[in-house]
Amino acid sequence: MSTYYSELSVPKRYYGYIQKFWTLNNMQHPFYTSVKYALPNGYCTIVFIDGKGISLNIGDQLTELPAGIYLAGQMTRRIGITLSPYTRAVMAQVKPWLPALITNFPMNELVNNVLSLEHLNKKLYSRLLNVNECTQEVVAAELCKNLEIYLQENANTSLIQWAFNRLENSPAQKHRVANLALPSGYTQRRIEQKFKELVGPTAKEIQQILQFRKLIGELDPSQSRGYLSALAHRHGYYDQSHFIRSYQRIMNEVPSLFDHSGYILPISGHFGFIQSSQLADL
Known part of the structure; x- marks a missing residue:
């Protein structure tokens, strides 16, 4: 397994709220990592950053995140990390209905954006602050x-789910x-x-x-x-033109330039994956 990217599974009783945990680890190296891209996936992310921080390039916007705990909203463009x-960075990929349970912040304002958890739920932030330097x-x-x-x-989150x-x-x-x-x-x-209010993007998006x-997961530009x-x-x-327009809107490039090696992709696929290592049941 890569020492840079790893995954942890979720205890069964949290399956309805958390998809998986994943970690990007540069703790042993004195250099910046090369840019790797993550793709929109319909989920939000709770991010624990330990160390000197990370840089995110979302579309044309560069965001610097120092050590701390953050909530990343729904992304509709690829993200350079x-x-x-x-x-x-230890990340919890959470189901799209979870953020509305932990904050009243309008989720449509968090699309393609990242905010400190302190501003969204100060009580939860304070309880988690001391674990930032612990193991994943x-x-x-x-x-x-x-x-x-x-x-x-509740009725709203049940509808979204x-x-x-x-x-x-x-x-x-x-x-x-x-x-x-x-x-x-x-x-x-x-x-x-309801999607715009509780998730961010519309249901169509x-x-x-x-x-x-x-x-x-199946794209092979060499074909x-x-x-x-x-x-x-x-x-x-x-048709093909419909796909290419959608691709360019998210990726800002044409499909023929896609290279799997430049992306942070799940070890066993985005949907229905089997996690690479087990987090003991709590």
């Missing part, structure tokens, strides 16, 4: 323990927001409003991100032009 010397296993365990009091579902899971798990040709309205009992407009991530068209159709795009 550089770790300073002697720095580690301790950081993960303490976060789970301190989230317990917030994990109370139901709708997100439908979009994530539906076949490519059927994962459309319009297909959610009738079985949910809400209008499509109401679903979009989340659907597009999930659709994009599923395709990226013929016909391959790209067939791949786009298989993942629910109308």
Whole structure:
């Protein structure tokens, strides 16, 4: 396994709120890491930074994050990540309905943005502050323990969870927001409003991100032009041009330039992965 990137699994009772833990580790090196890109995935991230800090390039905006604890909202563009010397970042990839349970901050203002957890939930921040320099296993365990009091579902978060899971798990040709309205009992407009308020992006934008991530796992720019068209159709795009427009909006480049080695990608795939190491049940 890479000493730079690693993953931890989540105790079963937190599956409904946390997807996984992952760590970027540059603690043993006196140099900055090269830029690696992370992709939008429909999830938010709680970030524990220990050391000299990290740099994020989101679109054209550069953000410097010193040591601390942060909440990264929904990302709709790829994110360039550089770790300073002697720095580690432990991250909890959390389900899109979790942030609304721990803060009243408008999530649409956190899209493509990162804020200190201190400004969003001072009580939770103060309880977690002392674990920042612990092992990644301790950081993960303490976060789970301190989230317990917030994990109370309500009608809003239940709707978001139901709708997100439908979009994530539906076949490519059927994962459309319009297909959610009738079985949910809400209008499509109401679903979009709830997503914008509680998640950040609209449900349609989340659907597009999930659709994009599923395709990226199979993207091979070395294949013929016909391959790209067939791949786009298989993942629910109308045609190759539709996919390329979506790709350029997120990546700011054309698909032929995609290189897996430049990206931080899950060890076993974005959806339904088996984590690389186990976090003991709490």
